[in-house]
Amino acid sequence: MIRRISQKIYIGLIFVFLYAPILTLMVLSFNASKSRAKWGGFTLKWYSQLFQNQDIMEALWNTLAIAGLSALAATLIGTMTCVALGGMKKRSRTLIMGITNIPMLNAEIVTGISLMLLYISLNMRLGFFTVLCSHITFNIPYVILSVMPRMHQLNPNTYEAALDLGASHLQAFFRVTLPDLMPGILSGFLMAFTMSLDDFVITHFTKGPGIDTLSTKIYTEVRKGIKPEIYALSTIIFVAVLLLLFLVNYTPREKGPKKERRL
Amino acid sequence: MNKKALSAPYLFWSALFIIVPLCMVFYYGLTDKSGAFTLQNILAIARAEHAKALWQALLLSLGSTVLCLLLAYPLAMILCSMRTRQHSFLVLIFILPMWMNFLLRTFAWLTLLEKTGVVNNVLSFLGLPPLNIINTPSAIVLGMVYNFLPFMVLPIYNTLAKIDQNVIAAARDLGANGVQTFLRITLPLSVPGVISGITMVFVPALTTFVISTILGGSKILLIGNVIEQEFTQTGNWHLGSGLSIVLMMFIILNMVVSAVTDKDGEVNAL
Amino acid sequence: MKKALVNLVNISKSYDGQLVLDDLNLYIRENEFLTLLGPSGCGKTTTLRILGGFERPDRGQVFFEDQDITELPPNKRQLNTVFQKYALFTHMNIAENIAFGLKIKNKSKAYIDDKIKYALKLVNLDGYEKRMPDSLSGGQQQRIAIARAIVNEPKLLLLDEPLGALDLKLRQDMQYELIRLKNELGITFIYVTHDQEEALTMSDTIVVMNQGYIQQIGTPESIYNEPENAFVADFIGDSNIIGATMIQDRLVEILGARFACVDEGFGINKPVDVVIRPEDVELVSPGEGTISGTVTHVIFKGVHYEMEVMAAGFEWLVHSTKMFAPGTAVDIKVDPFNIQIMNKPESEDEEAVGVNE
Numbered sequence: 001m002i003r004r005i006s007q008k009i010y011i012g013l014i015f016v017f018l019y020a021p022i023l024t025l026m027v028l029s030f031n032a033s034k035s036r037a038k039w040g041g042f043t044l045k046w047y048s049q050l051f052q053n054q055d056i057m058e059a060l061w062n063t064l065a066i067a068g069l070s071a072l073a074a075t076l077i078g079t080m081t082c083v084a085l086g087g088m089k090k091r092s093r094t095l096i097m098g099i100t101n102i103p104m105l106n107a108e109i110v111t112g113i114s115l116m117l118l119y120i121s122l123n124m125r126l127g128f129f130t131v132l133c134s135h136i137t138f139n140i141p142y143v144i145l146s147v148m149p150r151m152h153q154l155n156p157n158t159y160e161a162a163l164d165l166g167a168s169h170l171q172a173f174f175r176v177t178l179p180d181l182m183p184g185i186l187s188g189f190l191m192a193f194t195m196s197l198d199d200f201v202i203t204h205f206t207k208g209p210g211i212d213t214l215s216t217k218i219y220t221e222v223r224k225g226i227k228p229e230i231y232a233l234s235t236i237i238f239v240a241v242l243l244l245l246f247l248v249n250y251t252p253r254e255k256g257p258k259k260e261r262r263l
Numbered sequence: 264m265n266k267k268a269l270s271a272p273y274l275f276w277s278a279l280f281i282i283v284p285l286c287m288v289f290y291y292g293l294t295d296k297s298g299a300f301t302l303q304n305i306l307a308i309a310r311a312e313h314a315k316a317l318w319q320a321l322l323l324s325l326g327s328t329v330l331c332l333l334l335a336y337p338l339a340m341i342l343c344s345m346r347t348r349q350h351s352f353l354v355l356i357f358i359l360p361m362w363m364n365f366l367l368r369t370f371a372w373l374t375l376l377e378k379t380g381v382v383n384n385v386l387s388f389l390g391l392p393p394l395n396i397i398n399t400p401s402a403i404v405l406g407m408v409y410n411f412l413p414f415m416v417l418p419i420y421n422t423l424a425k426i427d428q429n430v431i432a433a434a435r436d437l438g439a440n441g442v443q444t445f446l447r448i449t450l451p452l453s454v455p456g457v458i459s460g461i462t463m464v465f466v467p468a469l470t471t472f473v474i475s476t477i478l479g480g481s482k483i484l485l486i487g488n489v490i491e492q493e494f495t496q497t498g499n500w501h502l503g504s505g506l507s508i509v510l511m512m513f514i515i516l517n518m519v520v521s522a523v524t525d526k527d528g529e530v531n532a533l
Numbered sequence: 534m535k536k537a538l539v540n541l542v543n544i545s546k547s548y549d550g551q552l553v554l555d556d557l558n559l560y561i562r563e564n565e566f567l568t569l570l571g572p573s574g575c576g577k578t579t580t581l582r583i584l585g586g587f588e589r590p591d592r593g594q595v596f597f598e599d600q601d602i603t604e605l606p607p608n609k610r611q612l613n614t615v616f617q618k619y620a621l622f623t624h625m626n627i628a629e630n631i632a633f634g635l636k637i638k639n640k641s642k643a644y645i646d647d648k649i650k651y652a653l654k655l656v657n658l659d660g661y662e663k664r665m666p667d668s669l670s671g672g673q674q675q676r677i678a679i680a681r682a683i684v685n686e687p688k689l690l691l692l693d694e695p696l697g698a699l700d701l702k703l704r705q706d707m708q709y710e711l712i713r714l715k716n717e718l719g720i721t722f723i724y725v726t727h728d729q730e731e732a733l734t735m736s737d738t739i740v741v742m743n744q745g746y747i748q749q750i751g752t753p754e755s756i757y758n759e760p761e762n763a764f765v766a767d768f769i770g771d772s773n774i775i776g777a778t779m780i781q782d783r784l785v786e787i788l789g790a791r792f793a794c795v796d797e798g799f800g801i802n803k804p805v806d807v808v809i810r811p812e813d814v815e816l817v818s819p820g821e822g823t824i825s826g827t828v829t830h831v832i833f834k835g836v837h838y839e840m841e842v843m844a845a846g847f848e849w850l851v852h853s854t855k856m857f858a859p860g861t862a863v864d865i866k867v868d869p870f871n872i873q874i875m876n877k878p879e880s881e882d883e884e885a886v887g888v889n890e
Contacts, residue, residue, distance in 0.1 A: 007341045014338055017409065018356060021371035022363050024381065028374065036374050077272050084270030096270065099277045102285070105462070105518050107470035109487055110507050113494050114284030117291060117504070137280040140273065198361045200473060205494065218366045222477055226370065234363050241362040429620035432587050433678075435607040436614045437634030437685060447633070451624045 022238065029231035036226070046232040053229050055217070060233065062128065063197060063213040070135035071192035077136070078143025079185050082151050083177070100141045111138065112205035119206060126208025134206045135196045142195055143188035150184035288511075292504035304505020313489060313506065320485040323400055324468035327407035328415075331464045332457065334408070335415035339456075342416075343423045353420075357413045369406050369477050373397060376405075398480035406474040411467055415460035422456030423449070462517040470510055486510060538563045538689060538721050539584065544593035546579055553579045554590070555745045561689075561723060562738075566715055568724045570732040571742035572768070577725045580742075581691050584723065585614045597689075608637075612689035613682035617697055619674045621666040627653075627677055628662035634685040652680035655714065672703045679714065689721045696731065708734050729769050733757060741765050758810075762875050766808040773811065773849055776877070779803040785874060788845035790824045792867060796874040806875045811852040813871035816842065822864025828857045 029047070033040025050056060085093050103111055115137070119130045154177065162172035200215035207216055218230060295301045307313055342353070360368065375381045376397050383393040396402045426449065434444040472487030479485075486506065493503030537560040544557040554576045561567050569577035582588040583595060586607035595603045602610060613634070622630050628649050635645045653659050656676035666674055675695055682690055692711075696704045712735055715722050726732055732739050733753040741748040741756060741764075749761045760766035763774050777787040782797040787807055799805055819825055826844025833839075838856045842849040844865055857863055 007344070010337060011341055014334070014356070014412075018360055018412070020375060020381070021368045021409070022360060024371040024374050025363060025367055028371075037377060037379075077276060080269040081273040084267050084273075087266035088270070096273070096277075099281060101518070102281050105466065105514065105521070107466055107487075107510060107514055109470050109472065109490060110288065110511060110514070111284075113490070113500075113503060113507060114288045115280065116494065117287040117500065118280070118284040121287065133280060137276070140276070194358065194361050198365050200364075200366055215364055215366055218364055218370070219473070222366065222370060226367070230367070234367055238359075238363045242359065245359065427618070427620055429616040429618060430622060432585070432607065433614065433616055433620040433681075434622070434633065435587070436585055436610075437681065438608045438637040439633070440606075440608050443637060448622060452622075454624075 025231050026235045026238070029228065029235045031228065031231075034225075034228060046228040047236075050229040050232045050236075053227070055212075056214075056227070056229055056233060059212045059214050059217045062211060063215070066128070066132055066135055066203075066213065067193050067196035070132055070139050070196050071189050073132075073136045074139035074143050074192045075185060075189045078140045078188060079147055079181065081140070081144055082147040082181070083173075085148070086151055086154075097144075100144050103138045104141050104145075108199075108201035109205075112202040115202065116205040126206060127211050130206045130208065131203050131211070131213070134202050135199065138199070138202060139192035139196060142191045143185070146188035146191055147181055147184040150181050154180055288504045288507055290504075291500050292506075292508040295501055304501050305508055307502055307505055308509045312484075313486070316484045316489045317486045317509070319400070319483065320469050320487065323404055323407065323485065324465055327404045327411065327468050328461055328465045330404065330408050331412050331415040332461065335412060335419055335460065336457070339416050339419040339423050342420050353417075357417060360413075365410060366473065366477065369410065369474055372402070372406060372409065372478060376402060397478070398482055400479070400483060402478040403475050403483060403485075406478045407464075407468045407471065410474065411464040414463040414467070418456040418459040418463065419453060420456075422453045426452050459521050462521040466514055466517055469513060536563060537561065538565075538598060539723075540596040540599075541580070541583075542594045542596065544580070544583060544590045544595070546576075546583065546588065546590050553745050554583075557593070557745070557747060559740060559747065559750075561721060563688075564719060564721055566712070566722045566724065566735060566737045568726060568732040568736040568739045569742060570726060570729060570739050570768075571748075572727055574744075575742040576745040577727075577742050578693060581614075581693050581723065581725050584689075585612065585691055586610050611687060612691060613685050613687040614691040614693065615675075615678050615682050615695045617693045617695065619666075619671075619678040619698075621674055621677060621681070623666050625666075626662065627658075627664050627666065627669075630666065630677060631681045631684055633681065638685075648684045652684045655683070655717070656680045656710075671699050672707060675699065675707065676710075679711075683714075683718060683720075687720065689723065690718075692722060692724045694726055695724075696728075697726075704731070711735060733769070741768065743768075759873055760808055760875065762878065763806050763808070766873070766875070771811050771850055771852075773809045773814065773847075775807050775809070775847060777805055777807045777874075779805050779874065783869075785872065787872075788824060788847055790845065792823060792872055793869040794872040794874060795870050796872075799874060799876070804877050806877050808873040808875060809867055809871060811839070811850040812837070813867060814842075814849055814851045814853075815866040815868070816840070816851060816853060816855070816857055816863045817866050819862050819864050822866035824865045826863060826865060828859050828861045828863060831856060831859055 028036055030042050030044070031039055032043035032045070081096070085096060088096075112134075115130075115134045116126070119126055124130055158176050158180070159172050162176040163169070167175065198215075200219060203213050203216055204219065207213070212220075214230075214233070218226060221227060221230070292304050293300055293302070295303065308317060373380075376394065377383070378393070378395065386393055396405070430448060430452075431444060434448045439447060470487045472485060472491040475483055475485045475488055481488075486509075490503050490506050490510070493499050493506070497503075539561040541557055541559045544554050545552070546554040553574075557576070557580065559580075569580055571577050579588060583590050586602075586605060586609075590603065593603075594601055597611065622633065625633070631649045631652055632645045635648060640648075649662060650659075653661060656679055658673060658676055658680070661669070661673070661677075666677065669677065675698075678695070679690075695711075696707050699707060708731060711722070711724075724732075724735065733756075736753055738750065739753055739756045740750050743764050749756060749765045751759075756765065757769055760769060760772075766772045766774055775787055777785050779785050779796075779799040779802070780791065781801055782799075783794055785792050785794050785796075785805070785807060794807075815822070816828075824844045826842045826849070828840055829843050829848070830841040831838055833856075834852075837852045837854050840851045840853065840857060842851055842863060842865065849865060
């Protein structure tokens with residue numbers, strides 16, 4: 001019994017540790033004082049001013065566009081790669097998985113500067129496009145690593161059964177294999193989207209002067225003092241995701257044991 | 264089989280955006296401005312200010328790795344023992360915080376840790392001495408632990424969850440008490456997860472420049488800060504690349520260790 | 534009668550409000566090979582885990598050599614378990630696996646080395662000391678799991694479906710191996726299985742369980758030949774279970790025809806169930822038997838023919854070395870001592886409770 005309680009307390013403390021900063025930011029978004037150091041009373045003005053702030057709205061748009069597009073492209077390329085890996089020899093598979101591991105294990109700063117060197121020597125203008133390419137690059141491994149386990153679980157007989165029942169290779173793939181892979185593909189997409197959204201380092205090196213995402217905007221503001229509108233925006237995003245997660249997790253679903261789902 | 268052709272886009276992409284850029288880092292790191300071969304950029308790590316930055320980074324990242332391990336192992340064990348609803352816990356711990364920008368989350372610690380901030384208010388309420396760690400290495404370690412703790416929990420959790428409960432029962436059956444079972448069975452079996460967690464925390468902690476910038480008040484320079492400045496302010500890419508190569512030595516060492524211990528590559532699967 | 538080594542008294546256990554064991558009483562004699570037999574979910578594995586100390590009963594007590602060990606943790610119990618999927622320590626080699634329990638008890642190195650040699654010889658795997666568990670076949674891993682348990686010289690060895698993961702041929706070999714081991718070691722085995730053939734082959738005593746209740750305890754012969762209720766009759770081998778009426782002692786009416794039997798004491802005109810094993814149904818020429826019918830199906834099974842005979846509105850299952858072609862008119866004859874009379878259960882629940890006194 002004591003053991004159970006101390007376990008609960010421990011988890012609770014970790015939880016507080018992880019969420020105290022998030023709660024702080026949420027509180028700050030209602031702070032009438034512009035300074036984060038003192039409480040100036042409750043206000044909603046940052047929320048209303050947020051939508052008039054061109055800079056922030058543009059950074060938000062860039063962030064979402066890059067996250068969405070890069071996650072989409074990474075999901076497409078990553079899934080294709082996983083399907084191809086299924087029909088490959090072990091040696092080439094190991095090689096490809098090895099390459100995939102490089103951006104995962106390498107330091108973000110090294111990935112960032114290496115991409116920056118590439119773009120500059122290719123005479124590409126740093127901007128939206130170079131950031132997008134960079135995000136696709138570090139997102140593909142997340143998709144591959146989340147689709148691959150499902151690929152291994154696939155029963156090859158189901159594909160053959162579809163052929164046996166008269167489906168063409170393409171039909172068998174789209175009607176049997178792809179739906180089987182779908183949970184992995186979806187979680188890969190979500191993972192990629194989240195990673196892209198949260199990225200700062202690689203964007204920092206590959207964005208060039210003309211464009212900002214939320215991350216880079218926050219970084220330049222860290223020294224000058226962060227605009228309270230940013231707190232408001234982050235709170236909105238966070239609460240929206242929280243609600244979404246809540247809905248997804250607590251909506252009763254008929255099929256599939258819940259435990260099977262992965263993050 | 265035309266299936267293999269599907270890998271063409273990725274092969275092209277990874278060659279262009281992973282392999283070539285890495286080669287360029289090596290090219291810049293091993294040449295000077297005139298394009299001649301030189302080891303100067305790498306040997307520059309021995310210069311006092313660089314060596315100090317590297318030493319600081321090693322010290323702080325090792326410290327935060329150890330702290331992460333100490334915090335994460337019991338957490339992973341508890342998560343394993345509460346089989347019900349663990350999934351939502353994992354989401355809460357790992358995924359959800361990411362939707363609040365990590366710069367902001369780190370930045371929020373400033374507010375929490377200030378002289379008259381929340382943490383000190385709580386401490387004084389409990390009758391404890393105040394904590395003045397802003398702009399000190401301790402604050403950076405805290406930031407590292409805060410940001411990278413999930414990377415330690417997950418691999419350890421995955422290896423622990425894979426341990427067959429019958430193996431634990433067998434050890435008990437053969438006469439081992441709780442402590443003996445942990446030391447002789449659970450701990451050795453979770454070593455791959457621990458090592459994977461160590462590499463996953465150590466590399467980003469060693470190479471960060473953001474956490475030290477925000478919580479160290481730009482007074483404490485880590486090797487990451489030095490490299491970042493070479494690229495964005497000083498503009499000496501050759502030197503920056505050379506120092507990056509040094510940094511990569513540590514990363515490669517890490518990759519080798521984790522590749523040897525995690526052969527099936529499943530420890531990190533999210 | 535040898536003395537009881539283990540005594541389970543009034544054991545009850547439920548998971549999430551579902552009753553798994555209901556007031557179970559059982560004693561196990563020294564040097565016995567006792568099998569807990571039943572379908573999955575019958576409570577046999579739970580019983581074993583309570584004995585091993587991995588589960589605590591909600592109610593009731595466990596006695597080991599007259600000592601109450603109900604609250605004793607597994608590591609303090611003088612018994613060892615062989616787990617279903619071996620549960621070998623994958624990070625240790627074979628010698629280290631076998632030495633585990635002895636090292637915990639701080640035995641000397643010479644003693645441990647001796648024991649390892651002895652145990653490997655006993656399970657016919659000499660020279661495997663340095664191999665890793667992953668490099669062994671399922672059958673070999675199972676032998677190591679047994680070796681690992683027996684070096685601790687337990688008085689009681691618990692085996693939880695130890696052969697379940699092996700293929701048929703290997704399973705049969707291992708059955709003999711286990712019987713040999715038990716005789717050589719002279720210790721008590723409690724064996725859990727859902728395989729009735731395995732139970733009949735190996736056990737001194739079989740305990741048939743269903744839905745948390747003991748249905749019948751007895752020797753393999755008595756369980757097979759004199760099942761006490763329809764569940765046992767149905768679970769152990771093929772059988773014809775027919776509703777009937779006990780007219781008086783030694784006379785039963787089955788499907789309208791009267792059969793002589795050997796049972797007494799059921800009362801007069803009492804509804805009962807009768808069990809007749811398919812090999813005990815004799816097919817004879819029309820006019821020579823008790824009930825007339827027609828053969829409907831024949832399948833050749835190797836040692837015998839399996840036939841279905843439609844007689845008096847019931848489909849009789851018959852095993853015989855003599856073949857009757859489908860459509861043949863036959864008579865059915867059953868010797869009195871081959872008719873097993875059972876009390877009819879009044880409800881589902883009573884069927885589960887059975888005759889467990």
